[in-house]
Amino acid sequence: MAHNLVERLTHELGASGVLTDPDVTAGYSRDMMPLAQVGRPLAVVLPESAEQIQAIVRLCAEAGVPIVPRGAGSGLTGAANAIDGCVVLVTTKLNRILEIDTGNRLAVVEPGVVNLDLRTAVEKEGLFYAPDPSSYDWCTIGGNLSTNAGGLCCVKYGVTTDAVLGLDVVLADGELLRTGRRTVKGVAGYDLTKLFIGSEGTLGVITKATVALRPLPQAPCTLVAAFDDLSSAGDAVSAVVREGLVPSLMEIMDHTSIEAAERYLRTELGAGTGSAALLLCQSDAGGEAARQEIAKLEQICTTAGASLVHSTTDLAEGQMLLQARRVVLTALELYGTWLTDDVGVPRTRITELMTACQRIGEEVGLRVAVLGHAGDGNMHPTIVYNAADEDEFARARKAFNEILRVGLELGGTVTGEHGVGKIKQDWLATEIGPIGIRTHRAIKAALDPGNLFNPGSMFSMD
């Protein structure tokens, strides 16, 4: 049956569209998360159209072979990891920007379009596609949709789901469902668009998306503030929220993150002077409004006890400061392999989470760097370990889970933007409870009765 499936897939897609050599398929079998299980696929398919995806779905459904949809593989939960005997359906060849409608500020794109390519294309029209996950220069819109990806812009501009008007989705029987619309408002029926977004490929395969674009923001003003203790930095974040400010970016880095970035960039950010945390803020309000916003942010940071506050309207300097945040994960590779967690807490609880992460790091004897999106409470505590050392890996896993426990305890969520995938299923069950899981299963069974799409990701059906 399985052998026959490969033949039939090859008949549909041509030889170049179906990969079965294990050395080749291995490259499509996992994402960026070291904790997740990886299986051996029967085949990897590279369709070039929605019609080919429909054919693949029908053939796999008939053969009873599960499908794992996959974008660029930049995910951090194993959601796109192969399971044994599956077909990995890679959408990167559906990579056309089909339309940019400046009059209605929207674009229609295929799932394989790289986030940065969409950003660049619409920027030429004076428009802005907001969602900007850290992997924006290589992740695809399809992956962004299936994980409901976030990024640095979320504090002001929301996450992927906030930017999507409609989808085309191939369902489990191969039929094509159109959700949503091209208008910015609409309530005709259930919000199926937002049901598919973030469903991690468990309900269907997205073949097209209509996304809302924003006016291109003004060039940002940037502010950096250093704090000698975490609680002062946390106070500053709380005050920003309380004072009603909405910066276009507000990131936090702890001492370990600062130190790593300093070593990597060979620059001085304040670790040497004992800074416990850096807060990086931007305002893209433009002109006088931006200067006022930055001035208020400065005042809040100073009042909260910042040891240093510096702001700039110079774009290059602003980018350099932001670079310190962007390089942290890469910089941590100076010390070993990183395992990045993803936890969201109410914005008033950030200090508590960061303090707990330091304690957890000490308990397991590993370096834990905490960085994240302070503006929305979505933090990425990152554990550094020696991948060759089984014991260190075990301790890293322990820290990873302990951080999630604390996140829940603080009234938070076990994933702010990376998703559940194959690594946080027990945590999802803990967070949403048995009625929540039962509801997920009911919806999955209704839309995918054969459990064809990404079975065993997010939650199990039994």
Added chain:
Amino acid sequence: MAHNLVERLTHELGASGVLTDPDVTAGYSRDMMPLAQVGRPLAVVLPESAEQIQAIVRLCAEAGVPIVPRGAGSGLTGAANAIDGCVVLVTTKLNRILEIDTGNRLAVVEPGVVNLDLRTAVEKEGLFYAPDPSSYDWCTIGGNLSTNAGGLCCVKYGVTTDAVLGLDVVLADGELLRTGRRTVKGVAGYDLTKLFIGSEGTLGVITKATVALRPLPQAPCTLVAAFDDLSSAGDAVSAVVREGLVPSLMEIMDHTSIEAAERYLRTELGAGTGSAALLLCQSDAGGEAARQEIAKLEQICTTAGASLVHSTTDLAEGQMLLQARRVVLTALELYGTWLTDDVGVPRTRITELMTACQRIGEEVGLRVAVLGHAGDGNMHPTIVYNAADEDEFARARKAFNEILRVGLELGGTVTGEHGVGKIKQDWLATEIGPIGIRTHRAIKAALDPGNLFNPGSMFSMD
């Protein structure tokens, strides 16, 4: 069985919580939409807690008696209309604001809280609950959630779903489901929150909501522009979108609307001088930013050919100008009964829709006033007819449907914010097609296998 059900409900809720006198229940049997069918309920129940709602759901499920959830009854689609033999479940007694968390900019509310009461309560804390349907001074948050209500603020601040973080929902078996979270970001599982929002009471009964609040906007600057022809007004709207402006309000009124408002308010808005359309805009950006935004809007309106442009920073004058928009429906009662439609089109097609509405009005020989949210393309063409005249009513219905046909033809949707309810089921089917309807039915069957909640609203199960 049914008689026994009333007894059992009375046992749970007390005599004051269960109404069966037809003269009394009639007052809870319909919303504001004259086109929708109205049934005779077996009983109207007024629970005071989530636990009582759970008990009601269990009892009704056991008795096989359908439940129609209802807020204040301000809806415009008959979604909350009783069907024969049903139990109308009124949530107005669950009317507590349980929490306002200024540090995290959120509130937790029961469904019976009146929209204006929430707005007023959070305003005292310097916060803003954005969704503002026209009935904001009497509609409830529960009704807003079930219809995904919009309003005048949507162009900048989105619709109800954009302001909700999490829900408590009683499911068809009486279990309580918690969706979402208190953090502003989170991707743990399917987005069940947004699935229930806008589901018009067909999937469960919402008993609690956690809503995101915004900083209180600055006092608005207001601009009014009059145009001698519709296409110039449409050009202005398109130019605003294209130029990347996001006013906090952008409403349009046609000649008929202007005339009605003038008569009602006994003032002069430009109808006498032959204005074909008024555009009303506000900017709440504050200070210099607002002045710049209003200046750009002025320039755009002038370039598009406005015959008059006037702006003001005076709050009272701004409110007076806005009043003209707010009174239109009431003002139309000077001419007869109004039947307001709800259609969304891409923002570049507004002129075409307005022109078509005038043509349709002439064809059926009735006054059609067009007003709406130009900023998001959501228009409310309103047909005025004599309710005592069967033929006029038939022609009004004809116009109502013809407007929807044109809306779809222009690439729009048959409902921008009012919903489907009992009046647009065929139109929903036309808009989303058979695969869309099949998907709706599958989800409904999965969550409400006994078709207990609001059966026959939005779509039928057969």
